[in-house]
Amino acid sequence: MRTVSDYFGSLVFDDRVMRAKLPSDVYASLKRTIDEGASLDTHVADAVATAMRDWAVEHGATHFTHWFQPLTGVTAEKHDSFIAPSPDGGVIMEFSGKELIQGEPDASSFPSGGLRATFEARGYTAWDPTSYAFIKGHTLCIPTAFCSYSGEALDKKTPLLRSMQALNKQALRVLKLFGNEDVKCVRPCVGPEQEYFLIDKAMYEKRKDLVFCGRTLFGAKPPKGQELDDHYFGAIKPRVEAYMEDLNTELWKLGILAKTEHNEVAPSQHELAPIFSVANIATDHNQLTMEIMQKVASRHGLVCLLAEKPFAGVNGSGKHNNWSLATDTGVNLFKPGETPYENAQFLLFLCAAVQAVDNYQDLLRLSVATAGNDHRLGANEAPPAVISIFLGDELTAVLDAIETDTPYSGTEKTVLKLGVHVLPKFTRDTTDRNRTSPFAFTGNKFEFRMVGSSDSIACANIMLNAAMAETLKEFADRLEGVSDFESALHDLIKETIKAHKRIIFNGNGYDDAWIKEATEKRGLLNLRTTPDALATVLEKKNVEMLTSLKIFSEAEIRSRYEICLENYCKTVNIEGLTMVDMVRKEILPAVEAYLGDLSGTVAAKTAAVPGLACKYEKDLISKLSKLADEISDAASSLDTTLIRLKAIPDVTDAAYVIRDVVLQKMAELRVVCDEAESITADKYWPFPTYGDLLFGVR
Ligand SMILES: NC(=O)CC[C@H](N)C(=O)O
Numbered sequence: 001m002r003t004v005s006d007y008f009g010s011l012v013f014d015d016r017v018m019r020a021k022l023p024s025d026v027y028a029s030l031k032r033t034i035d036e037g038a039s040l041d042t043h044v045a046d047a048v049a050t051a052m053r054d055w056a057v058e059h060g061a062t063h064f065t066h067w068f069q070p071l072t073g074v075t076a077e078k079h080d081s082f083i084a085p086s087p088d089g090g091v092i093m094e095f096s097g098k099e100l101i102q103g104e105p106d107a108s109s110f111p112s113g114g115l116r117a118t119f120e121a122r123g124y125t126a127w128d129p130t131s132y133a134f135i136k137g138h139t140l141c142i143p144t145a146f147c148s149y150s151g152e153a154l155d156k157k158t159p160l161l162r163s164m165q166a167l168n169k170q171a172l173r174v175l176k177l178f179g180n181e182d183v184k185c186v187r188p189c190v191g192p193e194q195e196y197f198l199i200d201k202a203m204y205e206k207r208k209d210l211v212f213c214g215r216t217l218f219g220a221k222p223p224k225g226q227e228l229d230d231h232y233f234g235a236i237k238p239r240v241e242a243y244m245e246d247l248n249t250e251l252w253k254l255g256i257l258a259k260t261e262h263n264e265v266a267p268s269q270h271e272l273a274p275i276f277s278v279a280n281i282a283t284d285h286n287q288l289t290m291e292i293m294q295k296v297a298s299r300h301g302l303v304c305l306l307a308e309k310p311f312a313g314v315n316g317s318g319k320h321n322n323w324s325l326a327t328d329t330g331v332n333l334f335k336p337g338e339t340p341y342e343n344a345q346f347l348l349f350l351c352a353a354v355q356a357v358d359n360y361q362d363l364l365r366l367s368v369a370t371a372g373n374d375h376r377l378g379a380n381e382a383p384p385a386v387i388s389i390f391l392g393d394e395l396t397a398v399l400d401a402i403e404t405d406t407p408y409s410g411t412e413k414t415v416l417k418l419g420v421h422v423l424p425k426f427t428r429d430t431t432d433r434n435r436t437s438p439f440a441f442t443g444n445k446f447e448f449r450m451v452g453s454s455d456s457i458a459c460a461n462i463m464l465n466a467a468m469a470e471t472l473k474e475f476a477d478r479l480e481g482v483s484d485f486e487s488a489l490h491d492l493i494k495e496t497i498k499a500h501k502r503i504i505f506n507g508n509g510y511d512d513a514w515i516k517e518a519t520e521k522r523g524l525l526n527l528r529t530t531p532d533a534l535a536t537v538l539e540k541k542n543v544e545m546l547t548s549l550k551i552f553s554e555a556e557i558r559s560r561y562e563i564c565l566e567n568y569c570k571t572v573n574i575e576g577l578t579m580v581d582m583v584r585k586e587i588l589p590a591v592e593a594y595l596g597d598l599s600g601t602v603a604a605k606t607a608a609v610p611g612l613a614c615k616y617e618k619d620l621i622s623k624l625s626k627l628a629d630e631i632s633d634a635a636s637s638l639d640t641t642l643i644r645l646k647a648i649p650d651v652t653d654a655a656y657v658i659r660d661v662v663l664q665k666m667a668e669l670r671v672v673c674d675e676a677e678s679i680t681a682d683k684y685w686p687f688p689t690y691g692d693l694l695f696g697v698r
Contacts, residue, residue: 009255011059013052013133013140021051033129035328036184037165040129045097052133053082053095056140064095066103066125067141069156070110071563073456075287076146078105079139100142101127111566113559115152123148128157131284134254143284152556156458159551160280163465164188166549170472171325171333174352177479178345185328188465190282191445193273194289195264195317195453197305198240200696203688204303208586212578213571214454215307215372218587218670220677222691226266226314234263239300239697240270247272247296254292256285265381266314267694276322279465283458286319290454302697306454309375311690316376317453321460324445325349325468335444344418344489347402351496352475353446354389356467357439358503360545361387361525362536364439364448367463369533369564371571373452378528380510383438383449385533386518386526388505390437396504402490403497418490436509462551470545530568531655537561565651572658572666576642579669583635586686591628591676594684595621620679627676634669641665 026047032038063079070076082093103125125144133142146155171186204210209217244261251258257275264271297304309316325333333349378384401408434440440447451460482488502522518524527533546552598621602614648654
């Protein structure tokens, strides 16, 4: 039997393959490009392309594609076969260095958020040699960045790579101050925990809301939900187990480090978590993971729902983004060290994260802002829309002690002197206690829990890296060249704690009292909806930070603002239209059919026994008939609003109408439909119910 280690990474042109297949000088040169960003010359590119082609063809590939991440949030690919005609009438398989390095997909149909007006529609894709090429189906996929000819990023990978570069530069400056001359590179490492729902495919196909929107727009609460907590970590059902097994095999073949799997809180909800990797690879891998999760589900007669809130009344799905910083010498900068010096360094990086999150709360919030995630954040199942940091009581007490120069009880009652004393050993706080926090320190990393399950993790990590780079830059500017490093460091840490401790909160984030305290006493932002959050990207401090670090140009920021808002408007518009369609073509006809049969029953019964009261039927007919009128009115009102919406030219104005009017009307329509469902006989209801969907996979 083949073991996992036999086939792990078998579809990846990884370091093992490169070492075996490339001439040693080519391998050394490519490694320099991968590790140090050195540019690649043409003969190296040609040699790599040839080896890649031979390897891919051996593995059954017939095509290649530049695989990229446009601003749609999903990945894109355009396949070209390797074939070229040979003089004898046959074909040879060709792939050049030029084709490896650069491609020219026709970009005119990807969202560009107004950027297109300023440059040619055609963009180009450029190989990202730091992320390995892989085979999907019969196609060699080459991870690439996607840019315009004038250099504007049209994708999510380019700004992510830029943010990693900025962070590397500033982190190295800070590390030098601590005497770490041997460190050549600092990289953000990410492990995204992916939550998802698995439902039966045949049932899925009967619901237009699931097919068009990926989430239910109607559904009366079933008798059983998640109240017994019997699904969380429960035994995995055989059908789901078979799916997970198949999924793991596919992911492992692609070198994706799928590690943990379990049932989540809601019925039919599950989670898959990988081992950490460098941020851009983790991003590529998560995109691939989401794609393969859906593909494999189909083979098992299942559908994998990635929407943040596919069902009302039970938990939604997030993608908790575990984030840390690692040096090429193997040090995790968020891990408390063993020596006083390491501890001082740890505290400085920790304080930088605190300041970064406080100063750029808005950017972190908007990095996860989508129509789908708005239903999840703040619904007492995922973090609220207010950003705060959980540090745990022990670490918070250490920071308090430093801030006030008071003894910390954990260290034999001495006043902590940075660079002299070691920190006490922290017991790791259990993740259970962090569950309500948007940004939780978990011993050696931060867990950014606000990311939505269907989101690309690129945006969240771009903003995290950017905010951290900016803060480290400020710290390095201040500390470089000081005569007494230890006291300057002490002052900086103390001041940072004082200035930014308002963002630290170890209590229950679901508590209404916290939201009040956060916004009223602490002045933290509460950006409840996507339009509220997105608007903040255009604020001067944010534009200045992102442009000065060269992560985005101003035009790129504007384009992303437009695209995200447009996406919000389009998503909700599709949902509204789907509701109207389902009501008019399915729900009302079903209710009417039931009403017709009930009325027929009354007529038949009174014909048989004249004078019979038929109270049960008549009450039901009155109630349902009244609901049918209300449903019809609510659907018309929603429909009229959607028509009005179309006439609003400005996307920001449209987004506010959605936030304030459309979503409200959708909610009103749902209430009456769900009520009708709860009193309509099962056999009339036109599509599978919540009970069927949530408990249908056995
Ligand atoms: N067990 C959990 O951590 C639940 C998390 C929750 N599903 C979320 O949306 O974030």
